[in-house]
Amino acid sequence: MATERQATVSGGNMQHGRHPGIALAVITSAQLMIVLDATIVNIALPQIQKALGFSSTDLSWVLNAYTLTFGGLLLLGGRAGDILGRRRVFIFGIVLFSVASLLGGLAQSAEWLLLARALQGVGGAIASPTALSLVTTNFEEGPERNRAFGVFAAVSGAGAAIGLIAGGMLTSWLSWRWTLFVNVPIGIVLVLLTPRYIKESERHPGRFDIAGAVASTAGMSLLVYGFIRAADKGWSDTGTLLSFAGAVVLLAAFVLIERRSQQPITPLHLFRDRDRVGTYLMMLIMAAAMFGMFFFLTLFVQNVLGYSPLRAGFAFVPVTVAIGVTAQLASRIIPRTGPKILLVIGGILAASGLIWLAQISESSKYVTGLLLPMCIFGLGMGFIFVPVTIVALARVANKDSGAASGMLNAMQMVGGSLGLSVLVTVFGTASRNEAAVQVKRFLASATPDQLAVFQQTKQLPPPFSSHVLAHGISSAFVLAAILAVGALIVAAVVIRRNVPIEEPGTTPPPMA
Structure with a gap:
């Protein structure tokens, strides 16, 4: 004892x-x-x-x-x-x-x-x-x-x-x-x-690989900043272009540093496994779609449906339940099915949910226009997260598991940041174009009092403003759906059918 x-x-x-x-x-x-x-x-x-x-x-x-x-x-x-x-x-x-x-x-x-x-x-x-x-x-x-x-x-x-x-x-x-x-x-x-x-x-x-750490951190930060600035200032802005140029230089330097370093911050042999590369790509893409969904639907339920902050928060509870249910199911059946089939099923469900959400309009109702497609998307994400996590860490030597898991987490967070910035850019462009159309329609039908308020505030009243917001959100979801289809293609083409989940510490197999 x-x-x-x-x-x-x-x-x-x-x-x-x-x-x-x-x-x-x-x-x-x-x-x-x-x-x-x-x-x-x-x-x-x-x-x-x-x-x-x-x-x-x-x-x-x-x-x-x-x-x-x-x-x-x-x-x-x-x-x-x-x-x-x-x-x-x-x-x-x-x-x-x-x-x-x-x-x-x-x-x-x-x-x-x-x-x-x-x-x-x-x-x-x-x-x-x-x-x-x-x-x-x-x-x-x-x-x-x-x-x-x-x-x-x-x-x-x-x-x-x-x-x-x-x-x-x-x-x-x-x-x-x-x-x-x-x-x-x-x-x-x-x-x-x-x-x-x-x-x-x-x-x-x-x-510590200080040079690699500085290059990767600065490069990814500039890449994220470039997309964020593009959403606000536009793609031709000097600051945007300089950010992207700096990101390319620093990330290229990072790869060169890691190839020459005896103790790299990111062992490049992690990318010799095509399945791991595929899961990193899937995480990058699906995080972009997921962050975008929550961001835009938060705007929609508060600004169009008129939900309070508390009610808006609870509107997303079903998505949490859907992700949790299929994640637990996936963890139990993956030894029998393997990861590929779960990733394909998850990709199909997630893409279907986003395609449905792309039909959103100012007249959409919560249950039929938001709840059902959100739940379908959530079910798909639950099927994706478990096999992505397992495959990303399979066949990784114990000394490299921290770097491998760090890369997976980086893909989720950076993918969410980059993806949201791109989706916001699409949302902003579509909203501005549709606002110009709606302003003409408003001016043609507005009363003198409405015109006076508009000239003072420069803001369209409902339902014109709701239509502009819904149109921008719908356009962003079209791109999100395209991204999800891309992730589905990765699951179907890049990920191998049967991936053995081996004990960490074994040598990664050569690429097929």
Whole structure:
């Protein structure tokens, strides 16, 4: 008994299978807290604008400051876990994220809040990839790990929707500041529980690839910024073009650095496996579609259907349920079906849901126009997240699992940022063109009083404004559907039919 007790508490380690429920709860709670922070402030943006004096253009940086630092530093966070120990790095990331959340909740100016959001992104980039790799450290290969991946994937996939729900509740019941304060008590609990229930990984001594980290972080950040700026300033803007040019140069330099580095931040041999490359592409594409769906439907239910922030948040509950149901189902049947068939089914469902949403108009009703296609999309995403996660980490040496999981997380966050920026550009262009048409129609039928209000505000009244918004959203969903079809093609063509899920540490097979 003494020996067993010593093995349990010594160094805070635990044996595989001991308190697996608590270990998984800690890991997934951290991931949920990090992922939902990409959307939890969405519904609170009008209140934040009034409180801190943001302009309409600058307000978007409340979201972008988080996603830029998160997506740009994920690779470094994954590598840090491999070198320093995943549990140790995980705890540091949670502490940093919690402190940044506290500072953000206390913000008294726009600049203060943006710095806090950027620091949140740094903490998330450190904690998130180590959270995923801790699943491989704490759960045995096989059904146990597959079930854990199922829960983790469901949480990751549903995080955006849960963030909208939580944002609506906290904003309506308390204030916008609590969308940030809520992370502090959660972070404290996680930091206290992690040393007791999470097993530390083996450390792999080495040095940080600083040059690679700087090049990849700066390159991805410039790429994200270029798309964000294009949505606001246009594709011919000098700043936009310079951002893209800088991104190309830095990312090309990153590849050259990694090829020559003895200890690269991203081992390029991870890309020799066509299945892993395919899952990275699928995550990049589907994250873009998912982030876009939540963003645009949040606008629609509040500005067209007239929902309150609280009701708008709860409007997305069915999507969360749909993702969770099929993620758990996928984790149970994947040993029999293999990942390919699940990815194809998920791609078909997700694309079908987006094609349906592309039919949205100002007369659309919640149940028939939004709920049903959202649920179809959610069912598809649940089938996609589990096999994507498993295949991305299969046949990866234990020393590289942090880098592999960091890349998967980077694909989700950067894909969401880039995709949303492109979709917003399509939305803005379509909306401006349709607004010109609707202005002519309004002027032809407006009363003198309506004309006076329009000349003062320069804003179309309903139903003209609702039509313009719905037309822009519909156009964005057309592109999102095209992206989903592209992901389906990747699943059908790139992913092999039977992918053996091997024990980490085996040598990756050559490309077929």
